[in-house]
Amino acid sequence: MSVESSRPPVILVRQLHDRAETRQQHARAARSGDEVRVAHGAYVRTRDWEGTTDRERCILRLSGFAGTRKRPPVFSHWSAASLHGLPLIGAIPDRIHVTVGRTGGGRSARGVVAHSTQVHVDDIVEVDGMRCTSLLRTVVDLAATAPTADAVVLADHALRTSLSGLKAELLEAWLRAQPMRGHRRSLDVIALADGRAESPLESVSRVNMQAARLAEPDLQTPFADGNGRIGFVDFAWPSARVIGEADGEAKYLDPALRGGRTADRVVLDEKIREDRLRALGWRVVRWRWSVARDAEALGALLTAAGVPRATTPWRDCASAPRRRDTPGLQHWPRSGKLV
Known part of the structure; x- marks a missing residue:
């Protein structure tokens, strides 16, 4: 399998063909700020480096490292x-x-x-x-x-x-x-x-709900009323009629997620949506990253809203199928072509 993407070129000293171009010249260029050294013997022009994201810079370092190894890592x-x-x-x-x-x-x-x-x-x-x-x-x-x-x-x-x-x-x-x-x-x-x-914020919230020993929520539950579809909610506890929304900032600040709406319009639409959910007899609780990261704070918030404590484990990992009793894996090789 091969997945392709684009990135600025990495200059590898070991592949230089012009004898006038030496390792020392690139080292001097790095010291002067014209180039950035991403690995031993690997450089990127500063004009290409500037404006890249942290992830893109990480990948450039990986590319430089890979290009200077005798065997591809x-x-x-x-x-x-x-x-x-x-x-x-x-x-x-x-x-x-x-x-x-x-x-x-x-x-x-x-x-x-x-x-x-x-x-x-x-x-x-x-x-x-x-x-x-x-x-x-x-x-x-x-x-x-x-x-x-x-x-x-x-x-x-x-x-x-x-x-x-x-x-x-x-x-x-x-x-x-x-x-x-x-x-x-x-x-x-x-x-x-x-x-x-649907987001890291939801994932972290769920981890800390479990850590707080709360009842397992339903995820992405659809809601509708007499006026039609309301939409999906992040978390729902039907027995307690509580809805939980992990409220990240991106939906308000990221133009790509606003769908052409202004931030003010997004806030208003969220309020209308929440009013419709409450009219159905559900309580809506919202939290942000600071609470999602803190199991105690998230547990206290949701418990106060009426979310019950867990009476059974969310998942019984011990019952997950093992090699010998997993359908289709009875003859899984103990040895094979490994790298």
Whole structure:
């Protein structure tokens, strides 16, 4: 599989053909500000560097690193997440993550984290000319190592944007990754993952609802009244007749999400929508990122609104199918072509 995208060119000293152009000249250009050094022996012209996003700069560093290796690396974890365009909470990590295989002999170095783990050939793809773990394998790896909220954001996004949206495919990627450290933690994230979540804010909210031991909500529930369709709500607890809305700023500030409306019009439309929901006998509760990140604060807000505590687990991860009893995976190979 190959996914292509565009990026500014990276100058690799090892590929210079003009003898008048030397490593020292590019080093001087970097010191003078005409170029930016993205890796040892790899440079980008400053005019190309300026105006790029943090993610684009990360990818340029990955490209520079890959271009200076004797063998093409397999990027993984946070580096693969950047290549796949997965949503990340907070700043993009500076360090480069590569997978070297159990017998690869690679070592972590300054700015580079080498993961000694096996990757099945089916879980390696090419993105923008660079090899990396597949979307689903990247989610599995980060589910085993990243904070739960970050990992669920990635897993939700993967399920929402994949062609099939089937959790079974994510589980198959998890099975191919075994044995791995953090396998139980990764399986817990897969169990909680839900492609109906439409934003990182919703994903983080759901993680902390579970942490606060609240009853599991219904996601993206449609509502209508006598005047027609009202729309979908982020969370709903029918037994308590409570609606929860994770209220990010983007819907008001991002022109691409406003659909040609002014910010004032969006606010007014939201108020009208909320009035219609309340007229149906439901209570509407809204929160922003500051509350979504805090399980105690979110739990207190929703409990005060009437959301009940959980009486049963949201998901029983222990009952997830294992290799020997998963339909279609009874003869899953214990060994195979690995990288």
